[in-house]
Amino acid sequence: MRTLETGTEDLLAHVDDGVAVLTMNRPERRNALSFAMLKALSLALAEVAADPDARCLVLTGAGGAFCAGGDVKGFASGAGLDGTFEDRVRGQQRAHRAVALALYELPKPTVAILPGAAAGAGLSLAMACDLRYAADTAVFTTAFGKVGLPGDFGGSWFLTQLVGSAKARELFYFSPRLDAAEALRLGLLTAVFPAADLSKAALGLAGELANGPSAAYGYMKDNFTRAGGASLAEYLDAEAIAQIRCRDTDEHREAALAFVEKRAPKFR
Numbered sequence: 001m002r003t004l005e006t007g008t009e010d011l012l013a014h015v016d017d018g019v020a021v022l023t024m025n026r027p028e029r030r031n032a033l034s035f036a037m038l039k040a041l042s043l044a045l046a047e048v049a050a051d052p053d054a055r056c057l058v059l060t061g062a063g064g065a066f067c068a069g070g071d072v073k074g075f076a077s078g079a080g081l082d083g084t085f086e087d088r089v090r091g092q093q094r095a096h097r098a099v100a101l102a103l104y105e106l107p108k109p110t111v112a113i114l115p116g117a118a119a120g121a122g123l124s125l126a127m128a129c130d131l132r133y134a135a136d137t138a139v140f141t142t143a144f145g146k147v148g149l150p151g152d153f154g155g156s157w158f159l160t161q162l163v164g165s166a167k168a169r170e171l172f173y174f175s176p177r178l179d180a181a182e183a184l185r186l187g188l189l190t191a192v193f194p195a196a197d198l199s200k201a202a203l204g205l206a207g208e209l210a211n212g213p214s215a216a217y218g219y220m221k222d223n224f225t226r227a228g229g230a231s232l233a234e235y236l237d238a239e240a241i242a243q244i245r246c247r248d249t250d251e252h253r254e255a256a257l258a259f260v261e262k263r264a265p266k267f268r
Helices: 035-050 072-076 085-105 121-128 155-163 165-174 180-186 195-210 214-227 232-247 250-260
Strands: 011-016 019-024 056-061 110-114 131-135 139-141 191-193
Touching: 011 035, 019 035, 019 195, 035 085, 056 121, 056 195, 085 121, 085 214, 110 121, 110 195, 121 155, 131 180, 131 195, 139 180, 155 165, 180 191, 191 195, 214 232, 214 250, 232 250
Parallel strands: 019 056, 056 110, 110 131, 131 191
Antiparallel strands: 011 019
16 A cells, blocks of 8 residues: 555545556545645545556545535635635636536546435535545535535536435525435435445445456546537547547457356456
């Protein structure tokens, strides 16, 4: 296992057997986002994106929660209101791009492991991941309406993609508290596990991704990203380029040979 330096105790990071694990670490505040945590997340995501030894990324939280979102106690005290309106907007936009967009566009599979509550921006970050595995005891809420905010870190956009526009609006307007079973039924989660089994099961799946065809996974992510906004003609042209590029890779040749020989492929 190789530890990654984050510059703060608010975020722990390591790479183990191809899986990069980023752990939001403010358990006394249910891992609410701090400025130090956001800065560390942006740097860690950039490092993982460029690290050939990190072939899958896991985002999780310490102490039984995933992430409570913004630090509401800090909001109430007026934290973050320094500077001009324009400066604060630019700061928020930089954070959105460096964390939410970077997580969504990371050219590797991303997995959110949710041992407990995910709310507000914490839920947004979970939704930015490709897959979401939760404990059966976890709970979820958009939360923004409860604190008089419209939402950040892509929450409305991601939720619309996952559950549809009408349901996303309802979940934002009323901020209901969803249990894991309801979140799974709505399509917000990929799978739910007993709390005691979550870490082993989800990290096992992340390990499978880390040992899979990395180039193909990267192009799959490109395809899904384009599918949300490109015309069919544009999408098909880009899909063709990705398919032919992957036909030229050692990963494809090994996978095809393994298929013919009826064995598991061995990717490097």
